[in-house]
Amino acid sequence: xxxxxxxxxVNILNKNIKKIGQFLVEGEISNLKYHSSQHIYFTIKDSxxxxxxxxxxxxxxxxxxxxxxxxxxxxxxNFDYWAGGGRIQIIVENVFPSGMGELTLKFEMxxxxxxxxxxxxxxxKLSLPEFPQRIGVVTSLEGAAVxxxxxxxxxxxxxxxxxxxxxxxQGKDAAQDIVEAIREFNEFDNVDVxxxxxxxxxxxxxxxxxxxxxxRAIYNSKIPIISAVGHEIDFTISDFVSDVRAATxxxxxxxxxxxxxxxxxxxESIEMIIVNTVGNKIKEAxxxxxxxERSYILRNPLLPIEKKRATLDYLEEKGTxxxxxxIRHFKTVLERTKLPEPPIRYLKENLIEKERYxxxxxxxxxxxxxxxxxxxxxxxxxxxxxxxxRRGYTIVKKESQIIKxxxxxxxKDKIDITFYDGDVGAEIIPK
Numbered sequence: 001x002x003x004x005x006x007x008x009x010v011n012i013l014n015k016n017i018k019k020i021g022q023f024l025v026e027g028e029i030s031n032l033k034y035h036s037s038q039h040i041y042f043t044i045k046d047s048x049x050x051x052x053x054x055x056x057x058x059x060x061x062x063x064x065x066x067x068x069x070x071x072x073x074x075x076x077x078n079f080d081y082w083a084g085g086g087r088i089q090i091i092v093e094n095v096f097p098s099g100m101g102e103l104t105l106k107f108e109m110x111x112x113x114x115x116x117x118x119x120x121x122x123x124x125k126l127s128l129p130e131f132p133q134r135i136g137v138v139t140s141l142e143g144a145a146v147x148x149x150x151x152x153x154x155x156x157x158x159x160x161x162x163x164x165x166x167x168x169x170q171g172k173d174a175a176q177d178i179v180e181a182i183r184e185f186n187e188f189d190n191v192d193v194x195x196x197x198x199x200x201x202x203x204x205x206x207x208x209x210x211x212x213x214x215x216r217a218i219y220n221s222k223i224p225i226i227s228a229v230g231h232e233i234d235f236t237i238s239d240f241v242s243d244v245r246a247a248t249x250x251x252x253x254x255x256x257x258x259x260x261x262x263x264x265x266x267x268e269s270i271e272m273i274i275v276n277t278v279g280n281k282i283k284e285a286x287x288x289x290x291x292x293e294r295s296y297i298l299r300n301p302l303l304p305i306e307k308k309r310a311t312l313d314y315l316e317e318k319g320t321x322x323x324x325x326x327i328r329h330f331k332t333v334l335e336r337t338k339l340p341e342p343p344i345r346y347l348k349e350n351l352i353e354k355e356r357y358x359x360x361x362x363x364x365x366x367x368x369x370x371x372x373x374x375x376x377x378x379x380x381x382x383x384x385x386x387x388x389x390r391r392g393y394t395i396v397k398k399e400s401q402i403i404k405x406x407x408x409x410x411x412k413d414k415i416d417i418t419f420y421d422g423d424v425g426a427e428i429i430p431k
Contacts (some may be wrong), residue, residue, distance in 0.1 A: 010083045017079040017088065024105055025051075025075050025090070026098055031414050032069045042067065042088070044075055053090040062094050072098035103203050107210055110237055114212075117242050126224040126243045129192045132256055134161045136191035136223070138181040140169045145199045145228070145249035152253035160256070163191055171197040174208035179217040186222055189364070193220065196238060196251045197228030209236040218242050223336055226253035305373060327355060389425070 004012070027044040034040055043050045052074060055063065077092040095102050114120065135153065140146045144162060156330035165181040168174035178196065185194055194220065198206065208214065208349070209229045215237045217223050227242035228249040239245040246252035248329060330415050395418040396403040413428045 007083075010081060014081045014083075017081060019181055020079055022076065022078045022093065025077075026072065027071050028070065029067055032067055040067065040092075042069075044073070051090055052087060053092050055092040055095070063096075067095065074098055074104070076104065090326060101209075103207065106236070107203075109213055110210065110215070111240065114215055114237065114241065117333070119215065122220065126221075128224050128226075128255070132160065132192040134163060134191045135256060136185045136194040137162060137164045138167055138185075138194060138196045139164070139198055140176060141166045142167065143199050148213060148248075148250040149195060150252045152257060156257040156392070168208070170201070170205050173213035173216050176209060179213050182217045183224070189223070190224040191223060193256060194223050194225045195228055195246075195249070195250045195256075196225055196242070197252060198230070199249065200230040206230050208430055212236075213240060215241045219300070224257060226252045306426055322358070326358060327351075334426060377395055384402055 016052040018145070027046050027050075028044055029042050030050075032040070032042040038060060040055040040060060040063075041053070043052050045051075067299055075090060075092055076094045076096070077090045079088055080091045081088050118124065137146060137149055139149075141164070143421045149288075150162060153162060163185075165184060165225045167181045169178075180197065182194065185191055196209075200206075204228055209227070218241050219225070224243045226244045226246050227236070227238040228246040228251065229238055230248070244255065258291055287392070341405065368405065396417045398409065398413060409428050411413065411428055411430055415426050415428065416427055417424050
């Protein structure tokens with residue numbers, strides 16, 4: 001026979017009692033002690049036996065009520081052998097008042113099953129629409145939940161349409177009714193998001209939202225679903241499988257309203273960018289207009305043409321003088337030359353040809369310069385004040401001074417307005 005050390009025997013014992021796994025046990029609590037370490041120690045017993053229990057600090061937040069000596073509870077936990085104290089104890093995961101153990105177990109088992117199947121995974125969650133126009137509500141017409149949802153949405157998003165599918169929210173037929181409501185909204189595809197919920201209540205009251213058929217209907221919905229069951233402390237299977245969990249029905253409505261508010265903020269931001277951009281463009285255009293108004297060429301529009309005409313006159317005079325000079329030269333040479341008739345005829349013909357060449361040169365030069373002047377005149381005509389006035393603009397003057405801003409005018413000022421076809425007088429009257 002093998003001889004074990006104490007530690008070896010403890011390890012064997014621990015290994016075997018852990019095989020039992022988690023369990024529920026009902027009994028009366030005694031020797032209750034809230035320790036300064038935030039752990040809770042007590043004993044659970046019946047008329048014949050007792051087992052020590054401990055709720056560690058990390059699990060204490062799950063206990064939603066204060067434990068009391070002498071009352072019966074259902075303990076959910078597993079065995080552990082405490083080597084330091086030399087005893088078996090129960091490590092408590094949760095505690096419920098007696099009579100609730102069966103539902104709690106069903107809840108934990110279904111939660112574990114669906115979680116392992118991946119129904120709670122974020123990758124399956126649908127995104128809520130940024131600008132919902134129609135909201136489906138699956139709840140009872142008799143509870144406060146529907147009134148709270150309608151109140152919030154109508155007050156803060158009056159343009160949103162609410163479609164209510166009345167359902168049972170507790171009792172043996174409630175789960176199937178909720179499933180049918182979700183199916184109908186998906187079949188008609190007439191809403192952007194669905195709120196499924198009810199007000200708070202006991203575990204039995206809200207149990208319909210812990211049924212597997214409801215969880216799978218929410219998971220299979222092609223329309224995003226917000227679960228809003230009970231109060232902030234209530235959690236249901238529907239909360240875990242839905243696309244978004246709201247602490248209360250009111251909170252669900254606020255989530256939808258806030259989505260619209262965020263969208264309006266984005267629209268206002270884009271609108272501000274457009275206004276600023278257009279404003280900057282207008283400022284740039286005004287600056288360009290002011291620059292053109294101050295430009296030398298606009299104040300003296302005929303000066304470039306006059307310069308070109310002066311150049312043309314100079315070239316014409318120079319060409320004529322050059323032509324006459326050459327003609328006189330050839331005449332002089334001809335008169336001084338005593339050559340036989342054929343050479344003289346040749347020189348005359350040559351002289352005539354050169355005269356034609358010079359004339360063509362001068363004519364071509366004048367034509368080219370004339371085209372340049374015509375082009376400049378056409379461009380200046382577009383920029384001329386008179387042509388600008390023909391496009392519907394006017395020039396406002398006060399005492400022969402051009403007025404560029406309405407701020408320089410006051411009531412009863414006499415002004416002159418120049419149109420393209422004449423001037424008129426006017427007087428400033430209050431707006």
